[in-house]
Amino acid sequence: MSELDCDVAIVGLGPSGAMLANLLGAAGVSVLVLERLPDVVPTPRAIHFDGEVMRAFQSIGLGDAVAAIARPGMEGMHFVNAAGRTLLVRRGSAGVGPHGCANNYYFHQPELERALRGGLGRYPNVQVRLGFELEAITPSGDGVMLEGRQVDAADAATQTFRARYVVGADGARSLVRKTMGSSRDDLGLHQPWLVFDVMLNPGVDLDLPRHTVQHCDPARPMTYCNVTDRRRRWEIMLMPGDDPAQLVQPDTLWKLVSRWVRPDQATLERAAIYTFHSVITQGWRKGRLLLAGDSAHQTPPFLGQGMCAGIRDAVNLAWKLAAVCRGKRRTICSIPTKPNARRTCGPSSTWRCNWAT
Numbered sequence: 001m002s003e004l005d006c007d008v009a010i011v012g013l014g015p016s017g018a019m020l021a022n023l024l025g026a027a028g029v030s031v032l033v034l035e036r037l038p039d040v041v042p043t044p045r046a047i048h049f050d051g052e053v054m055r056a057f058q059s060i061g062l063g064d065a066v067a068a069i070a071r072p073g074m075e076g077m078h079f080v081n082a083a084g085r086t087l088l089v090r091r092g093s094a095g096v097g098p099h100g101c102a103n104n105y106y107f108h109q110p111e112l113e114r115a116l117r118g119g120l121g122r123y124p125n126v127q128v129r130l131g132f133e134l135e136a137i138t139p140s141g142d143g144v145m146l147e148g149r150q151v152d153a154a155d156a157a158t159q160t161f162r163a164r165y166v167v168g169a170d171g172a173r174s175l176v177r178k179t180m181g182s183s184r185d186d187l188g189l190h191q192p193w194l195v196f197d198v199m200l201n202p203g204v205d206l207d208l209p210r211h212t213v214q215h216c217d218p219a220r221p222m223t224y225c226n227v228t229d230r231r232r233r234w235e236i237m238l239m240p241g242d243d244p245a246q247l248v249q250p251d252t253l254w255k256l257v258s259r260w261v262r263p264d265q266a267t268l269e270r271a272a273i274y275t276f277h278s279v280i281t282q283g284w285r286k287g288r289l290l291l292a293g294d295s296a297h298q299t300p301p302f303l304g305q306g307m308c309a310g311i312r313d314a315v316n317l318a319w320k321l322a323a324v325c326r327g328k329r330r331t332i333c334s335i336p337t338k339p340n341a342r343r344t345c346g347p348s349s350t351w352r353c354n355w356a357t
Contacts, residue, residue, distance in 0.1 A: 002111045004143055005034040006127070007325040009163035011134055015046070016293030016310030017169035018116035023318035024062040025123030029325050032161060033120075036170075037219055038131040038152055038357075040117070042207070043270045044197045045109045047227050048073065048304030051099035057099070062119045069111040071228050073104035075211035082217040092211070102113055106227050109307075126302040127325075137166060137179040144288050166320060168288045169310070172277075174295030182283035182291070189278035189300065192238040194247055198266035208232060208260060220246075223302075224260070230267070231328065244273050276300040 008024055010017045013035035024031045049070075057066045076092035097103035120126050133157070134148040144166045149156040168176020200206065208226065215222040223235040234257050238244065247251055248271050254263045281297040284291045293310030300306075 002163065004164055005161045006030045007164045008321055009034065009144070009161060009166045009279055010034075011166065011168050011174075012036075012170035012293070012295075013113075013117065013128065013130070014112060014169060014293065014310075015116065015307050015316050016170065018113065018120070019056065019060070019124055019165075019311050020167060020169060020292060020314035020318055021128075022116060022119045022123075024322060025120060025126040026060055027318065027322035028125060029322050030132070031123075031126045032163060033128045034132045034134050034146065034148065034161075035127065035128070036133055036151065040110050040113045042110050043272075044227070044231070044233070046112075046304055047109070047233060049105050049107065049185065049308050049311070050304070051097045051101050051103045051105075053308050054101045054105060055099045056311050056315050060119060061122075062115055063101075064106075065115045065118070066112065068109075069115060069228075070107040071106040072102035073106050073212075075209075075226070076103070077212040077214060078209070079214045079216055082219065084213075084287050087216060095219060106225070108228055108231060132262075134175055137176060139287055139289065144158040163288075164325065165176075165288045165290065167317065168291055168295045169292045169314075170295055172279075172294045172298055174291065176289055177291055177295045180283060180286040180289050180291070182281045182286070185280045185282055187278040187280065191276045191300070192273055193276055194236040194238060194253075194256075194271065194273050195237060196234040196271050197227075197269040198232050198261065199260055199269050200232060200261075200266050201264075202230075204265045204350065206261060206265060220256075231269070232261070234260075238273065256287065260265060290317060302346060303325075316355055325326060 007030045009032045009033050011020055013033050019031060021031050021083045049353045054063065054066065057063050074092045074094045077090045078086055079088040093103055120128060121200050131150055131152045132148055133151045134146060136147040138145040143162045143164055146161045146163060146166065147158055149158050166176060168174045170176055189241050210226050212226065213224040215224065221237040221240060225233040227233055236256055238247065250268065253271050278300060281291060284296050292313035294306070296313060297309060298306065299309065
């Protein structure tokens with residue numbers, strides 16, 4: 001295939017990939033999104049984003065759609081010790097923050113992903129292929145060859161696409177990152193936590209706080225979150241001697257949170273053990289391959305900054321890719337070479353602002 005099928009192929013349709021596809025779609029860039037899963041993952045995962053990210057959603061015309069499935073986090077966070085004594089209160093705000101909206105929001109990730117994917121229907125220049133297993137990525141001349149097949153089709157034939165640029169928003173096990181050969185700096189944090197999500201049963205009125213609580217108990221650190229509607233979450237740190245297989249058993253799960261809720265008062269939505277990492281990929285671009293989101297960095301999910309960082313990646317990449325795809329090969333550096341000077345980058349420049357092809 002010698003013809004380009006799209007300007008930008010995005011691998012992965014999680015929040016980062018969907019945000020980038022919306023931004024590029026609005027900019028008129030031709031986009032192909034390849035996603036391995038056939039639908040949105042139905043379980044809770046990320047639950048918090050900040051005012052900067054809400055501004056990003058507003059910038060693609062989805063602020064109202066996101067606000068309809070999120071709630072402002074006005075109550076703040078209380079840090080309490082093992083005896084229940086409050087050590088510190090990080091206060092929330094009921095007013096408008098510096099981004100022109102609330103500073104914090106809580107949400108249910110499947111609903112957010114549906115809102116972002118729904119926005120893609122506005123753009124005829126954006127194509128989405130769900131259930132597509134990408135098998136090979138091969139840079140070739142002025143483009144990149146992508147090979148794969150539909151996972152839900154019996155004896156599906158290999159399909160090939162050619163894109164001008166490829167962005168890997170395909171998570172921690174990124175095929176795009178592996179193709180680039182980028183190494184990763186491990187910052188040394190590997191903490192296993194049990195994430196326990198429940199839906200309070202209709203008619204159940206528990207004395208649970210509306211604010212987030214960080215239980216600073218050395219014997220068993222926990223975080224409690226009031227998410228949206230009847231959703232509640234406990235994040236529970238594993239301790240030495242814990243048996244992960246035993247911890248996820250229903251009897252053990254409910255004992256861990258028995259001070260606050262019983263199994264006859266709520267329905268278990270998800271219980272899983274995640275190891276929180278702190279990792280940074282060295283090399284987010286190689287030629288026509290780029291990274292965004294968890295493929296580029298992993299951070300403990302406290303305050304939802306893992307997803308927020310991925311959204312910021314998308315915003316940062318979108319205007320640059322759009323400029324290059326429109327043929328604007330010369331940019332003005334924001335870093336002057338001398339006082340009151342501005343430098344124009346050309347194709348031979350090694351400055352970081354050079355996105356010339």
